[in-house]
Amino acid sequence: MVTENDSKQDMLQTSVQAKKYRVMIVDDEQDITTIFKIGLENNEFVVTTFNDPLEALSQFRPRLYDLLILDIRMPGMNGFQLYEKIRDIDNKVKVCFLTAFDEFHGEFKTSFPFLEEVKCYLKKPITVRDLVKRLVDLANS
Amino acid sequence: MSRFSWGKVSNNRLIHENSLGIGEHLSKMTLGEHNMLIYADINSLREIYCSHSRKSLQSRNNAVIILYHYESKCSIRNALKEFDIEVDRYEADRSLIIMDANEIIFKPTLDSFMQYLKSLEGLAIKYGKNGIDVIADMGSFRHLGKEQELIQGENRFNIITADSRSSIMCCYHVKDLKVLDAARINEIHKLHLNNFIVEEQE
Numbered sequence: 001m002v003t004e005n006d007s008k009q010d011m012l013q014t015s016v017q018a019k020k021y022r023v024m025i026v027d028d029e030q031d032i033t034t035i036f037k038i039g040l041e042n043n044e045f046v047v048t049t050f051n052d053p054l055e056a057l058s059q060f061r062p063r064l065y066d067l068l069i070l071d072i073r074m075p076g077m078n079g080f081q082l083y084e085k086i087r088d089i090d091n092k093v094k095v096c097f098l099t100a101f102d103e104f105h106g107e108f109k110t111s112f113p114f115l116e117e118v119k120c121y122l123k124k125p126i127t128v129r130d131l132v133k134r135l136v137d138l139a140n141s
Numbered sequence: 142m143s144r145f146s147w148g149k150v151s152n153n154r155l156i157h158e159n160s161l162g163i164g165e166h167l168s169k170m171t172l173g174e175h176n177m178l179i180y181a182d183i184n185s186l187r188e189i190y191c192s193h194s195r196k197s198l199q200s201r202n203n204a205v206i207i208l209y210h211y212e213s214k215c216s217i218r219n220a221l222k223e224f225d226i227e228v229d230r231y232e233a234d235r236s237l238i239i240m241d242a243n244e245i246i247f248k249p250t251l252d253s254f255m256q257y258l259k260s261l262e263g264l265a266i267k268y269g270k271n272g273i274d275v276i277a278d279m280g281s282f283r284h285l286g287k288e289q290e291l292i293q294g295e296n297r298f299n300i301i302t303a304d305s306r307s308s309i310m311c312c313y314h315v316k317d318l319k320v321l322d323a324a325r326i327n328e329i330h331k332l333h334l335n336n337f338i339v340e341e342q343e
Contacts, residue, residue, distance in 0.1 A: 073211055073284060074211075075314035075316035075317050076317060076319065077320075078283075078284050100213040100216075101243070111286055124213075
């Protein structure tokens with residue numbers, strides 16, 4: 001059984017682990033980026049958000065971020081296309097894709113072969129606690 | 142929305158209005174029309190599909206099919222309920238169908254989707270409806286890398302609506318249009334009777 005103490009310990013542990021991670025979040029929904037930013041900053045992440053994938057790409061620099069959270073369906077450029085461009089700039093940055101849908105990633109693997117290596121998909125809605133845990137796991141993978 | 146060059150489209154087919162004004166235009170829309178709506182933010186789109194759906198379901202006795210791309214089924218249902226639309230009742234009697242465009246327009250083929258629309262139209266009429274109003278977010282074309290099939294799809298929509306009791310409103314996010322070349326944008330415009338462009342609210 002998980003007690004309240006265990007949860008607090010777990011949160012504390014997660015916060016300590018997360019301390020140094022710099023995250024870029026790209027989602028066309030401003031509510032989502034705002035909520036994630038607040039939640040992650042409360043857990044010691046350093047967060048930069050964008051609501052436009054093209055602007056995110058233009059601002060992206062190598063070694064500026066440890067982790068990316070990219071929405072999949074965005075107007076103008078989807079999350080897979082954005083990550084493909086970002087990989088050309090920094091192929092070390094780790095990615096988590098975010099979606100509210102039951103996406104069939106398999107059908108995108110022909111166009112985006114790098115998806116074979118991507119293990120992190122987050123389904124909206126997600127709690128901050130789960131988000132932090134998934135990001136820490138990803139960073140440590 | 143910043144003014145975007147619409148190329149050689151004749152002005153009488155371009156209608157710049159806010160969501161309220163476009164709602165007024167859509168209330169006069171008749172079955173058999175194939176129109177285009179260009180939006181820059183999801184809230185404007187939401188207002189338009191909600192008021193259009195309410196009129197279709199409650200006043201015009203049409204069935205409504207909403208094919209979404211940037212929203213989820215849950216958020217669409219909630220938005221419709223806020224517009225006093227009895228979503229559960231209309232879904233139960235199949236007057237209202239809400240589906241992910243990605244999962245239907247090309248699954249398995251564009252042809253199968255056209256057949257599906259025809260069969261839904263037949264069913265709607267059988268159950269006493271006047272016809273079907275389809276509201277389709279076309280973001281799935283770009284998302285699925287089907288830009289080449291886009292013109293073909295729009296052409297097919299033109300053919301299918303011309304002699305039918307269905308109307309189709311193709312909704313494009315302005316950023317999805319801007320990634321297309323000018324010739325293709327012009328072609329898309331020409332394939333629609335009216336091109337509604339949602340002006341940003343002050």
